[in-house]
Amino acid sequence: MSRVEVSDLLKTYFLRGRPIDALQEMTFVLEDSSFVAVVGKSGCGKTTLLRIICGLEQMTRGSVRFIRHPGVEENSPKVSIVFQEPRLMPWLTVEQNLAFSLVKESDRIRVKDTVDSYLNLLGLKLFRDAYPSQISGGMAQRVALGRTLCFDPDVVLMDEPFGALDAFTRRHLQRELVNLFMSQRKTILFVTHDVDEAIFLGQRVLVMDQGRLVKEVSVDLPYPRNPLSRECYFLREEIISFFFAS
């Protein structure tokens, strides 16, 4: 379990010598065991934010701190990410792809137990011996989620993981993710461009525009939510109208 404090984050790219601020003045806190959604148009810096938090990119200025116990900063936090694409290893079966995140675990039985439990939890048991080229996009993204969870991260970052899926599969996986969150209580930061998805999933929705955090909305609705409810409707209007106003 972990709390994440992002403060005054700045990321500057140089495009043919010209500086471009992908992120600026980003300050927010992910409470321990909270589910936060970030929503924004494409190109607003959402992906960059996640890549900085999980260490794939360097920040220009600012800090990202992981706090395990109050007042104690964690130096090697377990952060993992589910990418937009499944990014499975094509030469490994579904089962081996899940075990891929357990490279440091030498206890074979422990690896097998962990992998088995996630195969069960995500309904992948029948496909355990299939290769990524043999399963559908929805299944593949489910395997990617399983791989991330097998890693047992304190913080899970998700970068539009359901963006490429059809509406039915997406809705199904959103529900599964809510169930997982309720049973495992990881800290989740979920990035999406889909306002409905953000409202359906997040306890808080952070709205980003042009590299800045421009709005924060709390969603005080119990899970599982009804996306057609009045409350959801008003939240959606509030967020969307903000984009039209600006």
Added chain:
Amino acid sequence: MGWIRPYLIVLMVMAVWSIGSAADLFNSYLIPSPWKVCGTARKLVVSGALFRHMAVSFYRVIIGFAITVCLAFPMGLLVGLNKTSRSIWEAPLNFVRHVPPLATTPILILWFGIGEASKLTVIVLAAFFPIFLNTVSGVANCDPKLIEVGKVLGYRPFDRLVRIILPAAFPSILVGLRLGIGYSWRALVGAELLAAAAGLGYMIIEAEQISRPDIVLVGIFTIGLLGLLIDVLFERMSNRLMPWYGGDKGYVQG
């Protein structure tokens, strides 16, 4: 009837050859009849001469190929992984690549004599580039997105090499090996034509000198068939080693 398609051309050539020979249409010195070639092949098999030459050629290819793999694979890794070494090696290797291995035989014979060393060098020169270049491209073209997965999961550089980059490059490396073994087979027989005391190439050149076109044809067929056999075996092995690739494309519903 689909099974017959791969053999159709062979059957047609055989038919034309047989009918032409039976009707005495060909000069039997230039094109010996199929039955004569078959008889010669039988004699060469029975006397053991054919197998002796085959064994010599095979031995050379296996040793030469093993040496090549030991050179080309590590160099391919180095050059594929490291941009600096790529810029150092690219130009000189491109120079060597454009010289046909057989063109170097005269100087190799001067340096190493007509012993095994010159023939092994020809094999190494022939097989090096397909193995080296395919290793380089396999390693260098590994999807950076997969490498990022390793980084996020805390893989050290060595683990990333062994568990991501090498498996990702594996199909390409196998293609290189398959091309390499074919090239070395062809180059070897060429080298044996120029300087050897045994081997299939030598058998052919010796037969030419004693005016035995039937033995030449037996030699040519043996070389072609063995090359084909090696390639088929290699392909089988590739498919076995890479069940995720090509072969089994069954789609599991989900």
